Amino acid sequence: MGxxxxxxxxxxxxxxxxxxxxxxLPLGKPERVGCPGDTPWCxxxxxxxxKSGLGLQTQVHKSTDHSTQIPHHPLDPLTVQEINRVxxxxxxxxxxxxxxxxxxxxxxxxxxxxxVLGWKGGDxxxxxxxxxxxxxxxxxxxxxxxxxxxxxxxxxVNPTSGYPILSRDDILAASRAPxxxxxxxxxxxxxxxxxxxxxxxxxxxxxxxxxEEGRRIIKVQCYSAESTPNFYMRPxxxxxxxxxxxxxxxxxxxxxxxxxxxxxxxxxxYRYNAQxxxxxxxPLNPISIEQPKGPSFKVEDGHIVKWANWMFHxxxxxxxxxxxxxxxxxxxxxxxxxxxxxxxxxxxxxVPYMDLDEAWYFKTYMDAGEFGLGAVAMSLVxxxxxxxxxxxxxxxxxxxxxxxxxxxxxxxxFERYAGDIGWRHxxxxxxxxxxxxxxxxxxxxxxxxxxxxxxxxxxxxEFQTDGLIQIxxxxxxxxxxxxxxxxxxxxxxxxxxxxxxxxxENVIGVVHDHFITFHLDLDVDGANNSFIxxxxxxxxxxxxxxxxxxxxxxxxxxAQTEKDAQxxxxxxxxxxxxxxxxxxxxxxxxxxxYKVVPGGNAASLLNHDDPPQLRSSFTNNQIWVTLYNKSxxxxxxxxxxxxxxxxxxxxxxxRNRPIxxxxxxxxxxxxxxxxxxxxxxxxxxxxxxxxxxxxxxxxDSNPILRTAPAFETDLPDCKPSSSS
Ligand SMILES: *[C@@H]1O[C@H](CO)[C@@H](O)[C@H](O)[C@H]1NC(C)=O
Ligand SMILES: *[C@@H]1O[C@H](CO)[C@@H](O)[C@H](O)[C@H]1NC(C)=O
Ligand SMILES: *[C@@H]1O[C@H](CO)[C@@H](O)[C@H](O)[C@H]1NC(C)=O
Ligand SMILES: *[C@@H]1O[C@H](CO)[C@@H](O)[C@H](O)[C@H]1NC(C)=O
Numbered sequence: 001m002g003x004x005x006x007x008x009x010x011x012x013x014x015x016x017x018x019x020x021x022x023x024x025l026p027l028g029k030p031e032r033v034g035c036p037g038d039t040p041w042c043x044x045x046x047x048x049x050x051k052s053g054l055g056l057q058t059q060v061h062k063s064t065d066h067s068t069q070i071p072h073h074p075l076d077p078l079t080v081q082e083i084n085r086v087x088x089x090x091x092x093x094x095x096x097x098x099x100x101x102x103x104x105x106x107x108x109x110x111x112x113x114x115x116v117l118g119w120k121g122g123d124x125x126x127x128x129x130x131x132x133x134x135x136x137x138x139x140x141x142x143x144x145x146x147x148x149x150x151x152x153x154x155x156x157v158n159p160t161s162g163y164p165i166l167s168r169d170d171i172l173a174a175s176r177a178p179x180x181x182x183x184x185x186x187x188x189x190x191x192x193x194x195x196x197x198x199x200x201x202x203x204x205x206x207x208x209x210x211x212e213e214g215r216r217i218i219k220v221q222c223y224s225a226e227s228t229p230n231f232y233m234r235p236x237x238x239x240x241x242x243x244x245x246x247x248x249x250x251x252x253x254x255x256x257x258x259x260x261x262x263x264x265x266x267x268x269x270y271r272y273n274a275q276x277x278x279x280x281x282x283p284l285n286p287i288s289i290e291q292p293k294g295p296s297f298k299v300e301d302g303h304i305v306k307w308a309n310w311m312f313h314x315x316x317x318x319x320x321x322x323x324x325x326x327x328x329x330x331x332x333x334x335x336x337x338x339x340x341x342x343x344x345x346x347x348x349x350x351v352p353y354m355d356l357d358e359a360w361y362f363k364t365y366m367d368a369g370e371f372g373l374g375a376v377a378m379s380l381v382x383x384x385x386x387x388x389x390x391x392x393x394x395x396x397x398x399x400x401x402x403x404x405x406x407x408x409x410x411x412x413x414f415e416r417y418a419g420d421i422g423w424r425h426x427x428x429x430x431x432x433x434x435x436x437x438x439x440x441x442x443x444x445x446x447x448x449x450x451x452x453x454x455x456x457x458x459x460x461x462e463f464q465t466d467g468l469i470q471i472x473x474x475x476x477x478x479x480x481x482x483x484x485x486x487x488x489x490x491x492x493x494x495x496x497x498x499x500x501x502x503x504x505e506n507v508i509g510v511v512h513d514h515f516i517t518f519h520l521d522l523d524v525d526g527a528n529n530s531f532i533x534x535x536x537x538x539x540x541x542x543x544x545x546x547x548x549x550x551x552x553x554x555x556x557x558x559a560q561t562e563k564d565a566q567x568x569x570x571x572x573x574x575x576x577x578x579x580x581x582x583x584x585x586x587x588x589x590x591x592x593x594y595k596v597v598p599g600g601n602a603a604s605l606l607n608h609d610d611p612p613q614l615r616s617s618f619t620n621n622q623i624w625v626t627l628y629n630k631s632x633x634x635x636x637x638x639x640x641x642x643x644x645x646x647x648x649x650x651x652x653x654x655r656n657r658p659i660x661x662x663x664x665x666x667x668x669x670x671x672x673x674x675x676x677x678x679x680x681x682x683x684x685x686x687x688x689x690x691x692x693x694x695x696x697x698x699x700d701s702n703p704i705l706r707t708a709p710a711f712e713t714d715l716p717d718c719k720p721s722s723s724s
Pocket of ligand 3: 526527528661662663
């Protein structure tokens with residue numbers, strides 16, 4: 001409404017690298033690119049705001065035809081044809097031939113590590129297998145299906161507590177179930193809400209003792225979508241329906257919030273065209289990174305990414321979301337490809353809310369194992385989710401009838417120049433030298449965003465040419481809010497009695513945490529690695545030894561067993577955490593290593609015997625190291641829904657296996673405490689935190705010493721076009 005139209009622009013803001021130094025000598029003979037107005041990359045192609053509709057059009061990039069795709073690499077996800085074959089095999093598999101189970105998950109059962117490591121391009125692929133989670137008559141079936149032989153290799157029923165990941169059909173059926181219940185209808189009508197305005201969500205039930213055991217259950221809570229697409233801000237408070245997922249019927253209705261008004265819809269719409277003009281803010285000129293010569297990365301056979309000195313396998317996984325495998329970096333002296341990480345992904349996501357109310361206590365989500373981080377990832381919005389120079393990748397997922405479907409454009413891959421500096425030094429005439437040396441930092445980012453109901457999680461894996469991998473999680477989307485009679489904070493004697501903050505009239509943003517636990521199977525120059533804690537200890541000087549009274553000393557300690565590697569981060573007892581290869585030594589004899597570099601973080605403070613913490617006990621420490629075991633991928637267990645915590649990372653670590661000079665997996669948990677505030681309404685500005693994996697004595701010296709600076713002549717000479 002009354003927006004300025006999006007004009008075509010040529011290079012209004014191209015990749016502009018500004019270096020103040022004039023003392024560089026051009027090293028080579030950079031080619032001049034120029035910026036004629038008609039070169040394709042100079043033309044604005046994407047008009048992504050529709051003028052008539054509300055909000056963004058979601059898709060510009062056409063996804064590829066997957067129907068005839070074949071796998072090229074042992075770690076390639078199952079193809080459309082392979083998923084269909086799994087279904088065919090299961091249809092004629094004896095226990096299922098009369099009744100086909102509901103399929104909760106079908107993922108590639110990755111080949112044993114030695115097979116993958118031994119595989120070379122052009123070799124036949126190791127046997128392709130599928131890991132299947134299915135449900136039949138309330139029992140969880142865990143199967144491995146061999147696609148080549150057509151046989152079921154293994155089949156276990158109910159291996160642990162808990163049920164498989166929820167399917168789309170589960171969620172759909174559950175959200176409809178309350179409508180078959182007269183008591184629910186009555187409660188809705190007593191609150192004056194029209195059934196056609198209801199939007200119902202399905203919070204997982206967690207596990208809270210014997211009452212809810214022995215059947216799959218889920219909670220359903222509804223919101224009013226009247227006059228707003230942002231129904232999350234209009235809770236029908238205190239109305240909680242417990243649904244039996246298999247019988248698709250209501251087990252229990254708790255209706256406690258009758259006196260609580262449904263918050264009004266004013267100012268809840270977050271779509272662009274619903275907004276008034278911003279106050280106090282001048283609009284920004286369009287900005288974009290352009291690559292006149294195209295991207296510097298290649299994606300081969302659909303999944304192998306090659307960029308600068310990096311090579312890795314990238315895929316979308318219905319449960320884990322974005323998966324990086326076989327990450328290797330070239331040695332800066334020999335050019336040889338060296339292994340850094342066999343596999344990295346977000347293994348579980350724990351989100352406990354801090355409210356004991358009947359309608360709230362169970363809100364302690366384990367989103368990866370209950371809903372799937374890939375399953376809820378939707379196509380990314382070009383120019384806004386990802387810059388124009390992005391390459392997009394689809395996810396091939398499986399529905400509950402066992403049939404494949406394509407989730408288009410859920411990963412984007414792009415080179416980033418954020419104006420940062422890779423390295424620099426200036427020298428002044430005081431030392432008789434006038435030197436300005438600086439290098440722009442250009443990185444490669446693989447991104448996915450998972451929309452878990454109200455919340456959006458943005459997962460970034462960023463690769464740097466200096467060998468560092470930065471893993472960042474951004475949180476945006478809507479708060480999960482609680483309806484309240486309060487319209488102003490003056491109406492309560494003590495604000496601290498609330499379970500959160502008043503973020504709008506009648507809307508409380510409840511205090512909660514987010515914990516994302518990453519599985520990081522680092523294989524630094526090979527599988528056999530050790531975990532070293534390098535503790536910085538304060539020492540006191542001896543009397544008369546020095547004018548100084550105290551200093552710090554780095555003390556190395558090799559973790560012998562898994563328990564030695566259960567780490568809580570401490571500011572006043574700091575350590576570095578290294579994964580090293582004891583048999584790969586640098587010129588100077590230092591072992592090649594990578595360290596995990598924590599950033600902003602938060603720890604779970606719940607009691608260890610609190611049911612949600614028991615199930616998510618993988619958050620009891622920020623770092624764990626376990627012996628590699630192909631079956632131990634999911635920090636919260638394979639079967640997470642209503643699990644009791646008998647198959648978690650904490651349980652595996654308690655086995656206390658020896659881990660020195662062995663194939664080990666590092667687990668890192670990135671946490672956030674969130675005390676909401678008014679700025680989080682009606683949609684939250686992104687909050688991010690990250691950690692890094694950084695080479696340590698891995699390279700013999702600075703691996704980006706010899707990289708070239710950017711020159712004016714490398715880049716088109718861009719002038720703002722006259723806007724009309
Ligand atoms: C509840 O209301 C819905 C929507 O109006 C209706 O379709 C359904 O039949 C009602 N259920 C019962 C049990 O009355
Ligand atoms: C909310 O919107 C309604 C309907 O547009 C309007 O009548 C009311 O005054 C608004 N309330 C506030 C507080 O802005
Ligand atoms: C790792 O160490 C084990 C035990 O010493 C040994 O059997 C194995 O061959 C080693 N693996 C590699 C890849 O070097
Ligand atoms: C591998 O992990 C599974 C699941 O935790 C466990 O049952 C099995 O005993 C483990 N194998 C070894 C060799 O530790």
